[in-house]
Amino acid sequence: MLLLAIVRASTAVAATPSRLAKRAILADVLRLAEPEEIDLVATYLAGSLRQRRTGVGWASLAALPDPAPQPTLEVRDVDARLERIAAESGAGSSARRDAALTDLLEAATSAEQQYLRALVLGDVRQGASASLVQDALAAAFEVPLALVRRAAMLAGSTASAARAVAAGGQAALEAIGLTVGVPVEPMLAAAAPNPSDAVAKSGLPAFVDAKLDGIRVQVHRWPGDGTTGAAGADEVRLFTRSLDDITDRLPEVVAQARALPESTFVLDGEVIALRPDGRPVPFQLIAARTATTDAEAAAGLPVALFAFDVLHVAGRDLLDEPLHVRAEALAALVPPELTVPREVVTTAERAAEVFARAVGVGWEGVVVKRRDAPYAAGRRDSAWVKVKPRHTFDLAVVGAEWGYGRRTGWLSNLHLAARDGAGNLVMLGKTFKGLTDAMLTWQTAELLARESRRTASTVFVDPPLVAEIAIDGVQVSTRYPGGVALRFARVLRYRDDKTVADVDLLADVAALSPVIDGS
Numbered sequence: 001m002l003l004l005a006i007v008r009a010s011t012a013v014a015a016t017p018s019r020l021a022k023r024a025i026l027a028d029v030l031r032l033a034e035p036e037e038i039d040l041v042a043t044y045l046a047g048s049l050r051q052r053r054t055g056v057g058w059a060s061l062a063a064l065p066d067p068a069p070q071p072t073l074e075v076r077d078v079d080a081r082l083e084r085i086a087a088e089s090g091a092g093s094s095a096r097r098d099a100a101l102t103d104l105l106e107a108a109t110s111a112e113q114q115y116l117r118a119l120v121l122g123d124v125r126q127g128a129s130a131s132l133v134q135d136a137l138a139a140a141f142e143v144p145l146a147l148v149r150r151a152a153m154l155a156g157s158t159a160s161a162a163r164a165v166a167a168g169g170q171a172a173l174e175a176i177g178l179t180v181g182v183p184v185e186p187m188l189a190a191a192a193p194n195p196s197d198a199v200a201k202s203g204l205p206a207f208v209d210a211k212l213d214g215i216r217v218q219v220h221r222w223p224g225d226g227t228t229g230a231a232g233a234d235e236v237r238l239f240t241r242s243l244d245d246i247t248d249r250l251p252e253v254v255a256q257a258r259a260l261p262e263s264t265f266v267l268d269g270e271v272i273a274l275r276p277d278g279r280p281v282p283f284q285l286i287a288a289r290t291a292t293t294d295a296e297a298a299a300g301l302p303v304a305l306f307a308f309d310v311l312h313v314a315g316r317d318l319l320d321e322p323l324h325v326r327a328e329a330l331a332a333l334v335p336p337e338l339t340v341p342r343e344v345v346t347t348a349e350r351a352a353e354v355f356a357r358a359v360g361v362g363w364e365g366v367v368v369k370r371r372d373a374p375y376a377a378g379r380r381d382s383a384w385v386k387v388k389p390r391h392t393f394d395l396a397v398v399g400a401e402w403g404y405g406r407r408t409g410w411l412s413n414l415h416l417a418a419r420d421g422a423g424n425l426v427m428l429g430k431t432f433k434g435l436t437d438a439m440l441t442w443q444t445a446e447l448l449a450r451e452s453r454r455t456a457s458t459v460f461v462d463p464p465l466v467a468e469i470a471i472d473g474v475q476v477s478t479r480y481p482g483g484v485a486l487r488f489a490r491v492l493r494y495r496d497d498k499t500v501a502d503v504d505l506l507a508d509v510a511a512l513s514p515v516i517d518g519s
Contacts, residue, residue: 001034038166
């Protein structure tokens with residue numbers, strides 16, 4: 001299949017607000033795909049790459065070469081080229097990667113270039129996700145949507161479900177089951193602004209779990225055959241939320257899994273590290289620790305598993321069992337010191353008290369869970385609702401970067417700053433989240449009217465605008481001069497009633513983290 005077919009479908013999907021129309025567009029493309037390429041077609045239609053990481057950044061895609069006059073790129077050819085680009089390493093790899101990227105883009109038409117840039121940068125904004133592609137697969141092959149979703153969940157991806165249904169139809173989907181050792185797409189939580197709203201979605205009584213700010217991990221253990229690992233030891237594999245295998249990075253978690261009483265199970269949980277006072281260390285330290293196999297780093301920051309769900313144990317699949325049944329199985333398998341703090345609440349007031357206590361001891365928030373809910377793997381299901389404290393600050397917009405893809409022509413990615421003790425503006429992060437088309441149009445005109453200087457990608461302004469920014473927290477950063485980086489910043493509104501003198505202090509922002517000195 002030509003890449004252009006996917007580009008045209010993406011453009012058409014972005015142009016319609018109707019989910020049914022989006023599904024029909026995607027289903028038409030999926031019907032045309034050959035069985036040996038349908039996994040790639042499904043992946044690209046969802047706005048993702050099979051490689052996920054290619055080593056290519058914005059700088060390499062800022063300027064595009066002259067486009068090809070006619071479409072010739074096949075989907076499988078694009079994937080093969082991107083695979084070679086992702087595999088580049090060692091001395092001179094950056095130059096070789098850029099050269100290969102240029103060759104790919106020179107073979108693409110103008111529309112294909114824009115799509116490839118967004119695809120590589122993870123910025124395909126079309127209103128189509130893996131969930132919608134699953135819906136389209138069901139329509140294209142006339143099979144139940146529930147079967148497609150379940151197959152994607154158990155096989156680890158929508159691409160795997162697409163490959164199965166194209167090869168064997170409904171029977172092939174029905175044959176897919178949970179296999180210990182093969183990661184399952186994790187269940188995700190919806191969000192609510194407060195515990196009362198979360199409880200309203202879940203119903204009462206409800207489970208309220210502490211929300212740990214760690215690395216999501218899925219733990220698989222099954223009897224070993226003696227060919228790998230310690231002699232006679234069971235096999236253990238650890239998978240991240242994105243289904244990457246990180247077993248070799250977390251030997252202490254592997255040891256914890258092998259110490260449990262059953263030889264076959266699948267757990268869902270978080271990996272975190274605790275300080276001597278029992279409070280969690282900042283997320284970025286945990287992320288750095290779980291990104292390395294260095295033994296010295298591991299010894300310097302030991303981590304531990306905190307499980308909150310069990311999907312399989314001793315030959316019994318638990319995905320379709322209600323949460324309260326899975327909770328009983330978890331309690332029988334995992335000791336309390338290795339499980340996420342949990343309380344059953346019967347009132348919204350008690351849920352609010354548990355939330356306040358969790359935040360007070362250093363957890364990120366809570367997740368309110370419906371007691372009778374099955375494990376909705378691969379979906380952001382309202383049976384789980386996360387609640388985190390939202391912090392808001394008035395920050396200065398001191399510049400903005402030109403957008404690309406659907407935001408071409410607009411100033412989009414905002415540079416945000418707070419005031420230091422001397423009144424100077426100190427940059428502490430960027431965001432393009434929370435901006436509507438109307439806000440993009442307004443801010444582009446306002447920022448250009450205030451332009452003081454510019455580079456190829458960024459317009460800097462003086463005087464700055466003031467915006468109300470919501471964040472989930474802060475972390476230590478060497479990237480920004482104040483030593484602070486915002487976490488999950490998004491724009492709530494512009495404050496045209498405020499000036500630079502009203503911008504919040506860096507010290508107040510930094511105070512959200514006890515390990516940052518914002519003075």
